Amino acid sequence: MTKPPVICISASVEERGAEFNDLSISLSEAYPRAVAQAGGIPLVLPVGRSRDLIAECVSRADGILLTGGDDIEPGLYGNGVPAALRRTVSTSPDGGERDLRELMLIDEIFRQRKPLLAICRGHQMLNVALGGTLIVDIPTQIPNALNHCRMDRRGEKVHEVRLTPESLLSKITGERTLGVNSTHHQAVGRVAEPLQATGSSGDGVVESMELKPEAGNWLPFLLAMQFHPERLVDRYAECRAIFRAFTQACTMHRKKKI
Numbered sequence: 001m002t003k004p005p006v007i008c009i010s011a012s013v014e015e016r017g018a019e020f021n022d023l024s025i026s027l028s029e030a031y032p033r034a035v036a037q038a039g040g041i042p043l044v045l046p047v048g049r050s051r052d053l054i055a056e057c058v059s060r061a062d063g064i065l066l067t068g069g070d071d072i073e074p075g076l077y078g079n080g081v082p083a084a085l086r087r088t089v090s091t092s093p094d095g096g097e098r099d100l101r102e103l104m105l106i107d108e109i110f111r112q113r114k115p116l117l118a119i120c121r122g123h124q125m126l127n128v129a130l131g132g133t134l135i136v137d138i139p140t141q142i143p144n145a146l147n148h149c150r151m152d153r154r155g156e157k158v159h160e161v162r163l164t165p166e167s168l169l170s171k172i173t174g175e176r177t178l179g180v181n182s183t184h185h186q187a188v189g190r191v192a193e194p195l196q197a198t199g200s201s202g203d204g205v206v207e208s209m210e211l212k213p214e215a216g217n218w219l220p221f222l223l224a225m226q227f228h229p230e231r232l233v234d235r236y237a238e239c240r241a242i243f244r245a246f247t248q249a250c251t252m253h254r255k256k257k258i
Contacts, residue, residue, distance in 0.1 A: 005062035005250035007040040010102060010122065012069035013047060013094040023094060031067055031119075034230040038243035040250065047094070049101050051108075058108040063115035063221070063250035066102065066122025068228065071186055073099050074136060077128045081136055088137040088185065103129050115221035115253055117246045120184060123209065123224040132192030138185055138205065145203045148182045155231045158182050161207040167198035168210045168223055172245045173238035180207065180227035187226065194218065199225070220256075221249035 009031050017024025025047060032042035042065075045057055058064065070092040074081040076099060092098045102122075106129040109116050118126045124134055138145050150158045157179035163170040170176060178199070188206040191197050194215040199208030209224040223246065229239035 002251060002255075004039055004041045005247055005254055006043060006060065007035045007063050007065055007247065007250060008043050008045050008057055008061040009035070009065045010067050010098075010105065011044050011047070012067070013092055013098060015093045026069075027067065028230070030228075030230040031065060034233045034243045035065065035247065037233060038240065038247040040243075040247040045105070047097070047101065049097060049104065051104055054101070054104050055108050055112075058105070058112050058114055061114060062254045063117070063246060064105070064109050065246075066106075066116065066118040066125060068120030068122065068183075069098070070121070072121065072124060072128055072134065074134075076103075077133045077189075078136075085136040085140060088140065099125075106130075110218060113219055115246065115249045116219055116223075117221075117242075118224035119230065120226060120228055123226050124186060124188060126224050127188045127192050127195065127209065130192035130194055132195070133189035135187040135189045135205075138187055142187075142203060142205070145205070146182070146201055148187070148201075148205065149185045150182050154181055154183045154228065156181060157232070157236075159201055161199045161201055161227070163208070164198040167208070169198055169208050169225070169242075172223075172241050174241075175238055178238060179236075180229075181231055182227060184226060195224075220253045221246065 011025045011027040014026040035042040071089045073096045102125050135141050161178045195209045196212045197206045207226045211222050229242045232239040
């Protein structure tokens with residue numbers, strides 16, 4: 001009998017946890033629930049910046065899920081961000097530790113060649129880690145942009161995404177256009193060199209990315225998206241298909257190692 005793949009999930013940090021008001025690990029239960037429903041075993045990654053610990057976690061995992069959360073420190077992808085734009089940025093309460101931890105995590109994912117699914121902040125962090133940039137604030141920097149920060153409808157489809165024909169996401173979902181939810185004010189700017197945009201909204205915001213064909217063997221599976229399919233899996237087959245494809249890729253990767 002095939003064992004379920006172990007999927008390690010990145011988490012945020014919140015200022016006041018339930019125990020002693022300590023800085024605490026924070027993760028929406030929607031992520032591990034979606035992984036479990038797709039046949040994986042979800043495990044939350046620890047916090048901290050020990051390279052040895054991060055490397056060991058990646059080694060024991062069959063795949064990694066990078067999740068959403070606070071904004072990424074602008075100094076990691078651009079110099080001279082105007083003060084007005086900086087005021088729109090809300091970074092992690094741990095003083096940027098998550099940014100640095102996930103840079104090391106992404107480096108280890110590529111070094112150890114593990115399947116990767118990146119969602120929202122994870123989609124942006126992947127682009128930054130590989131040398132790309134971000135749009136700091138969509139309403140300020142993109143004239144006539146859609147309202148991408150629909151927190152009031154975070155579990156509902158609010159706009160459409162056009163997918164590149166024959167892209168990984170199009171093949172997984174069987175669709176050329178996806179309805180998605182949208183809860184972000186930042187977005188991918190210049191796409192990092194090994195990646196290609198494979199989905200965009202009507203205002204040009206990059207909604208999904210994957211490896212370019214010439215870099216396709218860098219990882220056994222890589223899919224990044226700006227929207228949150230984990231919040232839609234209970235109602236939409238295409239969102240369930242995303243997590244099912246990811247967990248299947250993790251299972252196949254583990255079998256090749258054995």
